[in-house]
Amino acid sequence: MQMRDGKDMLLRQVQVGPHSVTVSIQEVASDAPPLLMLSGVGLEYQRWGRTRELIGRTTVAFDVRTEHLGRRPSMRRFAKFAAELLLELDMPRVDVVGLSWGGMAAQQLVHDHPAQFRRMVLVSTSPGFLGVPARPSSTKILMSPHRSEDRLPELIRKLYSGDFIENPALAHELGLIRTVDEAAYRRQLRALLGWTSSPWLSSLRKKTLILHAENDPVIPYPNAVLMRLLIRGATLKRCPGGGHLFVLTRPESSAQSINEFLDRSGKPARRRAGAGSDTAGAEVSRIRGT
Numbered sequence: 001m002q003m004r005d006g007k008d009m010l011l012r013q014v015q016v017g018p019h020s021v022t023v024s025i026q027e028v029a030s031d032a033p034p035l036l037m038l039s040g041v042g043l044e045y046q047r048w049g050r051t052r053e054l055i056g057r058t059t060v061a062f063d064v065r066t067e068h069l070g071r072r073p074s075m076r077r078f079a080k081f082a083a084e085l086l087l088e089l090d091m092p093r094v095d096v097v098g099l100s101w102g103g104m105a106a107q108q109l110v111h112d113h114p115a116q117f118r119r120m121v122l123v124s125t126s127p128g129f130l131g132v133p134a135r136p137s138s139t140k141i142l143m144s145p146h147r148s149e150d151r152l153p154e155l156i157r158k159l160y161s162g163d164f165i166e167n168p169a170l171a172h173e174l175g176l177i178r179t180v181d182e183a184a185y186r187r188q189l190r191a192l193l194g195w196t197s198s199p200w201l202s203s204l205r206k207k208t209l210i211l212h213a214e215n216d217p218v219i220p221y222p223n224a225v226l227m228r229l230l231i232r233g234a235t236l237k238r239c240p241g242g243g244h245l246f247v248l249t250r251p252e253s254s255a256q257s258i259n260e261f262l263d264r265s266g267k268p269a270r271r272r273a274g275a276g277s278d279t280a281g282a283e284v285s286r287i288r289g290t
Contacts (some may be wrong), residue, residue: 016085023062023089032057032095033118033260036086038102039064040124040245042145042185044256047175053248054255057262060089065183079108083116097121099247100219101188104128107197110206119207121258123247124216126223127230128196138217145185149177159267161217162243163250166221174248208234209261211254213242235261 008023024045037048037059045061052059062085070077072132082105088092095118099107103125110117133139138158147155152171156164164170171177207233212224221238228236237257238248247254 011224012089014085014088016081016088019065019067019081021062021065021085023060023085025089026052026059028053028056028058030057032244034058034060034091034263034277035091035258036082036094036096037039037061037103038082038096038098040100040102040143041188042147042180043099044175047248049174049248050251051255054251054259056259057095060086060091063179063181064184064188066187069182069184069187069191073187075105075108075191075195076112078105078191079112082193083113086116090227092280093118094243095119095121097123097258098125099123099242101192104192104195104197107201110204111197111200114204114206117206119209119262121211121261122227123211123254124213124219124244125227126219127198127201127227130193130194130196130198131223131226132220134218134220142218143189145180145182147176147178147180152177158217160243160245161215162213162241162246164243164245170249174245176245191261198226198230201227202232204231207261209257210234210236211247211257213234213239213244213246216244217242218244233283 008026009021010027012023012025014021014023014025035055035057037045037052039045039061044063048061052061064078068078068081070282085093093116096106096109098104098121100123103122105129106120106122110120141154141158152168156171164183210224210227212221214221224236228234239250242250
């Protein structure tokens with residue numbers, strides 16, 4: 001079954017084993033491999049918003065449901081499900097971008113199913129429990145799936161930070177104040193218990209871009225540095241002052257970084273002086289209302 005979901009967006013109902021999953025496909029006329037977009041814990045695919053619209057290739061996204069994680073939730077079970085889903089979509093080789101929890105899932109996918117992936121983009125994520133932990137206050141609020149209006153000040157201080165400090169209205173603009181699927185949220189967190197990619201990250205042989213803000217309260221910046229050291233040839237790009245969800249609050253510069261990385265030829269490209277700085281600066285001014 002297929003149906004339209006807004007401009008250039010297609011919804012497909014796909015059967016993966018005994019489970020049916022609704023997949024959102026944004027079709028773009030391009031010879032480039034599709035891009036699988038994996039969201040953070042409890043974050044629906046619609047939250048990619050403008051960032052996704054600016055990706056210059058076909059993108060694929062879906063919401064994580066309880067049944068996608070297995071009877072005993074695990075990252076390996078989710079990776080197996082996602083890999084099978086791509087084959088059902090007749091997409092045998094894709095790129096992947098993962099935000100937060102989705103970045104951890106992306107690492108597991110590329111490790112377990114390397115033939116299905118070309119390049120990987122890791123955003124605001126970590127190598128799991130052997131990484132640098134969040135502040136206890138941030139961990140506490142992350143444990144709860146509630147994203148209500150009365151909790152917004154606390155969510156901004158301890159979870160989102162960055163651009164939301166200057167402009168709290170971004171939480172509403174991005175649809176972050178909402179009812180979350182509590183069962184799926186808690187099972188996603190359970191899938192992370194004891195999970196780490198640190199022992200095998202150095203074995204990955206995929207070109208990797210790491211995007212991270214230095215003021216992320218949930219996944220501290222040193223995690224990005226650690227992953228860059230562990231993943232051979234990985235590129236780390238810092239997003240000054242962006243907070244945990246800068247990839248959503250700064251769609252132009254985020255999409256530009258992703259597009260440039262995915263479109264780059266196999267040979268290292270020479271970086272132009274000041275490349276991307278005008279776009280990033282303009283976005284920060286827009287977010288702050290200056």
